[in-house]
Amino acid sequence: MIPIDLIQSTAENLMDKAAIEIPDDYLSGLEAAAHVEDGDLSAFVLQAMLENYKAAKEDRRAMCGDTGCPRWYVKMSNEAQVQGGPVALETALRRATAAATNGVPLRPNRVHPLWRTDHDNNVGIAAPEIEYGFEPAPGGEWIDLTTVHKGGLFGTDYRMLFPSDGIEGIKRFYLDSLVAFGKRGLSCQPAIIGIGLGGSKDACMVLGKRAACLRTVGDRNPDPKIAALEMEFKELGNSIGMGAMGFVGKSMVIDCHIEVGYCHTGGMQMSVHAFCLSSRRACARIWADGRVEHRTDPAWFTPYQRRETVEWPTALAAE
């Protein structure tokens, strides 16, 4: 049984870390981009960002004034039980979101879409989003909490493509998305770009967003042909001639991650998601015995999450 108080206190801590501490993998990626950037304005911007990450950690203040829309990814081992059940879990995550908004402080971004009502705590109808995943993990009782504070306005798009659009059509929509939101730096590039291919429309958006937010710089899709495409798209994005803030430059994409889902036989759905210069994510595994292990790699996409067939070996073994 995983103690509910420990879930809430860990969640508050994660909110703080995500807002303040740039993940190491993204930092290394940005340093590499700063090293090769030769556009004078773009290079100035990247240096300012590197100083900003330092200032945020030194002062324990958020990296960016727009602290995005906090959301949660919860993954449970097959044997995990949460004290108080799933309702207590969701309550704890909502409480942690509200408490950290006031405590860090974060910007209270979430409002009602029509009445603009602001609870000043980033909690409201369908906010924060809480998504779930499960992992076979025989013999382990744990819960992984990941919070992502993704920006909420620019850099994301969806399009229904068709098999006849082919790779040329995929590339076109990818470039269109980068260029459209890259101008004036609306998407806060250079960023980790996530691409969702296939699925249903909603699944396509979910896969692309998770590709951007839950995979680390340097991670490759296990399908070697998709991995090659990820590398090709990274290079393609960085050859547009645009850099940070839409100034002349060569850094748009710190890394590109592609996730796929099976789709309608006549379709080829595509979504593009740009994370941002602050790439806010933090993760912890909480064990039933009270251990808490912090990390910045959500390690969401396991072989189980990408499973292709009906059966799964550990499920078979349990029967």
Add this chain to the structure above:
Amino acid sequence: MAPPAKIRLSTTPTRQDLEALRLGDIVHLDGLMYTAREGVYKRALEEQANIPMELPRESAANFHCSPAASIDADGSFRLGAVTATASFRFEKWLGEWFEKSGARLIVGKGGMSSATYKKHFVPNGAIYLTTVGYGTGALLGRGVENVEAVHWEKELGLAQAMWVLKCRDMGPFIVASDLEGNCLFERENAKIAENLHRAYEGTRPAVLKRYGETDDRSDELIG
């Protein structure tokens, strides 16, 4: 390459101060700056509420910003990071806002169009400063010496309220328009556009178009 020059600028600048600035200069601000975005514009202009500051004497700098901040039970403010929000969305209020506020500096994210600069900024002797990144929220937060007041918090909520910030060496900002209405981002876009076709080689348009790609609603969008 040498880093760009850093210029200290008052939030109540003279015309001479602004004449000296060039597109791409790096600026740090000193003095009072207030946040005003759609909430404040609607309240001040559409609902004709009295602006609770003496503008532009106290400040001629309008920040398109909502800070990451909170108000404690005892009424004191805690302010962490500060960054701007995209300014292009506020164009429709600017003409009237300049008239009412006498602003000389609009500070935000991503600038506006040269058409907007020429229509609204140039006649009012104003320029646009963009935040950097985006965003250097922690660096800008360090530049806020004090929160002097938060107006209309009850009416508009924390994010849309009018925050009055005392700035000291607050930056960096980049000069994105000048007194003639020239636009830094359009200059950069024009340079990028020259070579854009190279990246697009070997791609092709989608077989099913979308409205927006054509404004002809009789178009079937296929092929």
